[in-house]
Amino acid sequence: MKKIIWACALVLLGLTVSTGFSADLKEFKFGETLAMTGSGSWYGITMERGTAIAVEEINKAGGVAGYKFSYAVEDHKSGLTTPAQNAFRKFTSIYKVSIIFSSFSAPTLSIMEMAKQKKVLVFQGGGTSPLMVNVPFLHNTRMLGDEILPFTLKYLYDKGCRTMATIYANQTSPISLNQAAKEYWKKLGGTVVSEQMHETGATDFTSEASIIKAKNPDVIVCPSTGLDVGYVIKAVRKMGLKSYICGTEHSGDMEKVTGLASEGYLFASEFFNVNSTDPWTKGFVTTFKKKHGVDPDFYAANYYELTYILKELVTRVVAKGGDPFDGSQLEKAIWDNPKFKSIYGGYIKFKKDGTCEKPVVLFEIKNGAPVVIKKQ
Amino acid sequence: MGLFGQLLIRGLITGSLYALLGVSWGIIYNTTRTFHFAHGFIFTLASYMILLFVDLSLPLFPSLLMGLIVATLAGCAIELFAYLPMRRKNASQLALFLTAMGIMIAGQSILRLLFGPDSRPLTGFPETVINVGAITFTSVDLLTVVTAWVVMALLFIFLARTKAGMMIRAVSSNPEKATFIGIDSSKIFILVFGIGSLLAAIAAFLATLDKPATPNIGIQALLTAFITVFLGGVGSLPGTVIGGLVLGITESLVIMVLPTEYKMIVTFLILFVVILVKPEGLMGKKTA
Numbered sequence: 239m240k241k242i243i244w245a246c247a248l249v250l251l252g253l254t255v256s257t258g259f260s261a262d263l264k265e266f267k268f269g270e271t272l273a274m275t276g277s278g279s280w281y282g283i284t285m286e287r288g289t290a291i292a293v294e295e296i297n298k299a300g301g302v303a304g305y306k307f308s309y310a311v312e313d314h315k316s317g318l319t320t321p322a323q324n325a326f327r328k329f330t331s332i333y334k335v336s337i338i339f340s341s342f343s344a345p346t347l348s349i350m351e352m353a354k355q356k357k358v359l360v361f362q363g364g365g366t367s368p369l370m371v372n373v374p375f376l377h378n379t380r381m382l383g384d385e386i387l388p389f390t391l392k393y394l395y396d397k398g399c400r401t402m403a404t405i406y407a408n409q410t411s412p413i414s415l416n417q418a419a420k421e422y423w424k425k426l427g428g429t430v431v432s433e434q435m436h437e438t439g440a441t442d443f444t445s446e447a448s449i450i451k452a453k454n455p456d457v458i459v460c461p462s463t464g465l466d467v468g469y470v471i472k473a474v475r476k477m478g479l480k481s482y483i484c485g486t487e488h489s490g491d492m493e494k495v496t497g498l499a500s501e502g503y504l505f506a507s508e509f510f511n512v513n514s515t516d517p518w519t520k521g522f523v524t525t526f527k528k529k530h531g532v533d534p535d536f537y538a539a540n541y542y543e544l545t546y547i548l549k550e551l552v553t554r555v556v557a558k559g560g561d562p563f564d565g566s567q568l569e570k571a572i573w574d575n576p577k578f579k580s581i582y583g584g585y586i587k588f589k590k591d592g593t594c595e596k597p598v599v600l601f602e603i604k605n606g607a608p609v610v611i612k613k614q
Numbered sequence: 615m616g617l618f619g620q621l622l623i624r625g626l627i628t629g630s631l632y633a634l635l636g637v638s639w640g641i642i643y644n645t646t647r648t649f650h651f652a653h654g655f656i657f658t659l660a661s662y663m664i665l666l667f668v669d670l671s672l673p674l675f676p677s678l679l680m681g682l683i684v685a686t687l688a689g690c691a692i693e694l695f696a697y698l699p700m701r702r703k704n705a706s707q708l709a710l711f712l713t714a715m716g717i718m719i720a721g722q723s724i725l726r727l728l729f730g731p732d733s734r735p736l737t738g739f740p741e742t743v744i745n746v747g748a749i750t751f752t753s754v755d756l757l758t759v760v761t762a763w764v765v766m767a768l769l770f771i772f773l774a775r776t777k778a779g780m781m782i783r784a785v786s787s788n789p790e791k792a793t794f795i796g797i798d799s800s801k802i803f804i805l806v807f808g809i810g811s812l813l814a815a816i817a818a819f820l821a822t823l824d825k826p827a828t829p830n831i832g833i834q835a836l837l838t839a840f841i842t843v844f845l846g847g848v849g850s851l852p853g854t855v856i857g858g859l860v861l862g863i864t865e866s867l868v869i870m871v872l873p874t875e876y877k878m879i880v881t882f883l884i885l886f887v888v889i890l891v892k893p894e895g896l897m898g899k900k901t902a
Contacts, residue, residue, distance in 0.1 A: 276830075279731040408875050435875045441825050441834075444624050445866040446874050451750075452617040465733060469825065477620075478743050478750045494735045494826050 276316025629862020689811025847898025
């Protein structure tokens with residue numbers, strides 16, 4: 239009996255202490271619209287893991303300028319606009335958020351008119367559509383496709399490739415990237431021999447691969463997203479095609495689809511080095527690995543980094559006596575100093591057109607893992 | 615000719631799987647007239663059960679066997695504990711359909727909760743590329759075609775030559791007369807749910823060898839199954855097989871002339887035209 243009384247007393251003491259701690263800090267809630275289900279669910283899961291670690295670290299360290307971070311996640315089902323818009327309404331009407339972390343191009347673009355009206359700042363660290371430039375209140379923490387795809391194409395052109403086939407999903411980002419890839423390839427002096435738009439979320443591309451095979455291109459460009467890329471690679475290799483395949487995306491989930499077929503797949507991306515000696519990066523990699531049993535990828539890193547950028551913005555606004563629940567004040571605070579410490583090492587610099595500067599490298603899949611083959 | 619031949623073979627491979635899926639759903643629908651929406655869940659369940667037993671370190675084929683058993687029992691259980699009691703209470707077709715849809719949605723959600731939303735590939739079967747002249751296919755494609763046709767042939771033999779098969783055909787063509795001559799249709803219903811679920815589980819195994827399982831794979835499989843049945847003709851299993859082949863070959867060949875994004879539109883257009891011109895389907899029988 240005595241033991242039970244002691245246990246109850248300890249629990250009560252714990253509750254008092256924890257309540258006391260949270261009472262000191264006000265809640266600062268932000269929203270995340272991610273792909274939690276559907277063909278791109280892998281992205282949402284890893285992004286949310288990045289955010290979760292950052293929020294936990296920030297709160298454990300005493301919060302931000304009198305605030306404790308919390309966040310709510312809503313699912314845009316791998317690129318659908320209606321769930322993204324519903325999520326926006328929920329975030330702004332129920333949680334009164336001033337900032338949203340979004341992902342994927344189409345869902346992000348679909349909320350931007352409302353974001354402008356309600357002065358909600360939107361950060362996007364997953365999608366790569368060139369259409370996400372010069373959109374008020376939108377800032378990308380990922381290099382956009384038309385900035386990174388030429389890096390891959392130039393590499394392949396220099397290797398002697400001259401003919402290109404494209405296969406891309408009927409979504410905002412892949413459509414605009416396909417256009418950008420074709421224009422750049424022609425500018426280099428190459429020819430486009432086949433172009434095919436596919437249904438998003440399709441899984442059987444063997445017929446499309448047969449058409450591509452008949453044209454026998456040197457390069458196949460697939461700027462689709464999610465598992466679609468994996469299914470395309472698998473179908474192309476299944477049809478015995480030996481052409482180079484490149485795209486703008488890579489994920490662990492994609493590897494599960496392709497298996498060995500992904501060998502040689504090329505994609506350019508920001509370089510997140512899991513073996514970095516930077517103490518901040520090292521700490522993040524260690525925590526992530528401990529929690530999830532795998533190394534973090536650059537998507538997780540992007541959303542981890544984003545949360546720390548938010549921390550800095552809230553600190554700046556509060557230091558000036560402003561209101562961090564006003565998105566326009568957070569937006570303004572970016573320009574106090576557009577350079578933020580980056581988990582990639584060095585700094586991420588925001589540009590006025592909504593894009594950012596980060597070091598980009600070209601990866602090739604070797605033995606099932608991305609290996610850096612060229613630095614910008 | 616090379617491209618045409620390649621696409622035709624691809625269509626035959628896909629069409630064989632579609633035919634198997636169609637027959638798996640068709641045998642249930644033809645016999646019980648239940649729009650078994652939960653068939654998609656059985657398909658998904660089979661994939662996940664095979665994967666689960668592989669994860670538990672069982673070799674591929676014993677895992678397949680376990681997956682087939684679980685899926686077959688689950689199919690029978692749905693009939694026994696959901697549809698049968700409802701039919702006994704004279705529930706409408708709409709009520710049965712809504713129940714089936716509920717099972718499908720709940721089942722998928724449970725699988726997502728238990729196994730997560732990630733893709734889960736099935737490994738253990740060697741996938742090699744086979745070239746015959748200008749035609750390329752893989753060992754998994756070959757296994758799919760051979761298995762689908764052997765299984766369908768066995769089913770047709772079972773239906774034609776065994777007493778149970780004849781009873782299924784009797785209930786399927788005239789349930790009242792079948793009852794009159796002493797056939798217990800409720801037992802036959804459970805049997806066809808078992809057979810249909812077993813066939814769906816085999817199709818799920820073949821599909822998962824080619825593409826990883828996700829909690830929503832069953833929806834596409836279900837859609838394919840009932841398009842195949844309505845295209846080939848309700849009440850005619852040979853018609854369903856033809857429907858599957860027509861669907862697979864059309865989907866494959868159509869991209870020679872149209873952009874690939876129109877594949878699904880063409881599929882539904884064909885179904886629409888067939889239903890408009892011949893409402894009973896390609897090989898279905900006219901009902902009075």
